[in-house]
Amino acid sequence: MNILEIKHCRKSFDGVQVLSDISLTVSEGQVVSIIGPSGSGKSTLLRCATLLETMDGGSLAYLGKFAVRDEGGKSVYASHAELKQARACFGLVFQNFNLFPHYTVLKNITAAPLLIQKREKAEVLQTARDLLSKMGLADREDAYPYQLSGGQQQRVSIARALAMRPKILFFDEPTSALDPELTGEILKVIRALAAEHMTMVIVTHEMAFARDVSDHVIFMDGGVIVEQGNPKDIINNPSHERTIQFLSRFN
Amino acid sequence: MTLTGMILKMSEGLGRTCAIFFLTLLFSLPLGLVVALLRMSKNRVVQAVTKVYISILRGTPLMLQLIAVAYGPFYLFGYTLLVKQKLLAIIIAFALNYAAYFAEIYRGGIESMPVGQYEAAHVLGYSKGQTFMRIILPQVVKRILPSVTNEVITLVKDTSMAFTLAYMEMFSIGKQIANSQSSFMPFVIAGGFYYLMNSVVAFAMSRCEKALGYYR
Numbered sequence: 001m002n003i004l005e006i007k008h009c010r011k012s013f014d015g016v017q018v019l020s021d022i023s024l025t026v027s028e029g030q031v032v033s034i035i036g037p038s039g040s041g042k043s044t045l046l047r048c049a050t051l052l053e054t055m056d057g058g059s060l061a062y063l064g065k066f067a068v069r070d071e072g073g074k075s076v077y078a079s080h081a082e083l084k085q086a087r088a089c090f091g092l093v094f095q096n097f098n099l100f101p102h103y104t105v106l107k108n109i110t111a112a113p114l115l116i117q118k119r120e121k122a123e124v125l126q127t128a129r130d131l132l133s134k135m136g137l138a139d140r141e142d143a144y145p146y147q148l149s150g151g152q153q154q155r156v157s158i159a160r161a162l163a164m165r166p167k168i169l170f171f172d173e174p175t176s177a178l179d180p181e182l183t184g185e186i187l188k189v190i191r192a193l194a195a196e197h198m199t200m201v202i203v204t205h206e207m208a209f210a211r212d213v214s215d216h217v218i219f220m221d222g223g224v225i226v227e228q229g230n231p232k233d234i235i236n237n238p239s240h241e242r243t244i245q246f247l248s249r250f251n
Numbered sequence: 252m253t254l255t256g257m258i259l260k261m262s263e264g265l266g267r268t269c270a271i272f273f274l275t276l277l278f279s280l281p282l283g284l285v286v287a288l289l290r291m292s293k294n295r296v297v298q299a300v301t302k303v304y305i306s307i308l309r310g311t312p313l314m315l316q317l318i319a320v321a322y323g324p325f326y327l328f329g330y331t332l333l334v335k336q337k338l339l340a341i342i343i344a345f346a347l348n349y350a351a352y353f354a355e356i357y358r359g360g361i362e363s364m365p366v367g368q369y370e371a372a373h374v375l376g377y378s379k380g381q382t383f384m385r386i387i388l389p390q391v392v393k394r395i396l397p398s399v400t401n402e403v404i405t406l407v408k409d410t411s412m413a414f415t416l417a418y419m420e421m422f423s424i425g426k427q428i429a430n431s432q433s434s435f436m437p438f439v440i441a442g443g444f445y446y447l448m449n450s451v452v453a454f455a456m457s458r459c460e461k462a463l464g465y466y467r
């Protein structure tokens with residue numbers, strides 16, 4: 001079963017086309033990396049997929065259920081209730097974490113499962129503590145976000161997303177706001193999730209990481225998918241001129 | 252009249268001064284939030300009406316607004332305010348006026364919130380109301396506390412304007428004594444009372460700021 005299916009997604013801002021005819025399918029357990037120069041529309045694609053941005057054309061479905069239908073080239077959004085259902089399928093990890101600064105680490109993780117999913121308190125606490133120890137933050141549950149390093153904050157935000165038990169997790173440049181020496185700890189966490197077959201879509205500039213961890217790589221430029229396929233082929237032997245140019249900057 | 256006599260007499264009005272102060276806060280703080288939300292409404296008409304409301308209440312003297320609320324009913328409907336209704340008129344005028352100031356403070360605070368906070372909550376499934384009440388508002392309160400303190404200190408001093416309606420709070424009593432005794436002393440005493448009350452306000456507000464200092 002496909003977890004995520006985006007078809008012919010189109011999006012413009014003030015008449016400027018930012019995404020043109022993007023299609024993307026992610027099946028269960030798959031890890032997809034999206035690479036490409038800045039301004040190529042990677043974030044916008046993720047924001048359309050996570051319903052933070054409305055797409056102009058194309059469709060979007062989670063677990064085969066449409067959140068957005070395409071009717072004659074125009075996107076039509078499903079009902080409030082259906083969108084809520086769709087939202088329960090995914091999690092999103094932001095570049096700049098967006099933790100809630102007035103909540104402790106533990107409350108950042110437990111608030112939504114308790115309030116939104118109305119889960120049992122003891123179970124949610126257990127889940128949160130398990131996640132924290134997995135993230136190497138077992139002793140920081142009472143800390144506030146400002147007391148943590150960037151790398152620790154990002155790990156909390158990953159735990160916050162995971163606590164909702166998403167079917168798919170999106171990452172938008174999860175290490176770009178971090179000092180290089182903190183990048184590794186986040187990549188390690190994502191690698192561990194990949195090993196557990198968590199379904200993920202990752203926008204990243206870490207080419208070696210994308211090559212090693214993902215099953216599929218997409219190279220975007222100018223709002224279109226220029227090239228996609230096996231990560232080793234794309235990153236080690238790109239065939240497209242623009243891909244070659246882009247990747248040459250990383251070596 | 253002795254100094255102690257004056258102080259005692261004037262302190263009899265402190266209850267009314269405090270009534271104006273606390274009732275104004277009680278009504279203007281929530282009303283200000285409502286006005287702020289209307290001011291930021293997507294509906295252009297609502298937005299424009301609120302903008303006019305704020306600009307009139309901030310652009311004209313509170314004293315005139317007091318007079319308008321107290322005597323407007325007489326000129327409009329021939330209705331004379333009962334003595335008992337003086338406090339009501341004062342609270343209406345003060346609450347409407349202070350709501351306008353608080354609204355702009357709330358708005359500044361709300362608009363200063365990073366959009367990422369809304370987005371993070373949205374992705375986690377929070378509704379708009381839940382996001383506002385649980386994520387945005389608590390952080391806004393912390394951000395606007397210093398500006399609110401300024402307004403609250405002004406409010407303490409503004410309670411003296413109730414003398415316009417001859418509402419016998421502390422300052423009006425002092426003014427009466429000053430007239431009958433041809434003495435300047437009551438004004439000095441009034442100044443002392445306001446200064447004391449504002450010291451308490453400043454202390455209370457700094458405690459609030461400290462209480463919210465557990466995060467950044």
Ligand SMILES: Nc1ncnc2c1ncn2[C@@H]1O[C@H](COP(=O)(O)OP(=O)(O)O)[C@@H](O)[C@H]1O
Binds near residue numbers: 018036040041042045
């Ligand atoms: N809210 C917005 N309003 C207008 N233009 C936007 C907005 N968001 C993104 N863009 C534009 O869309 C293009 C793609 O942006 P983005 O998706 O952020 O690219 P990437 O994540 O690949 O760097 C850029 O040219 C950017 O300026």
Ligand SMILES: [Mg+2]
Binds near residue numbers: 042043044173
């Ligand atoms: Mg981006």
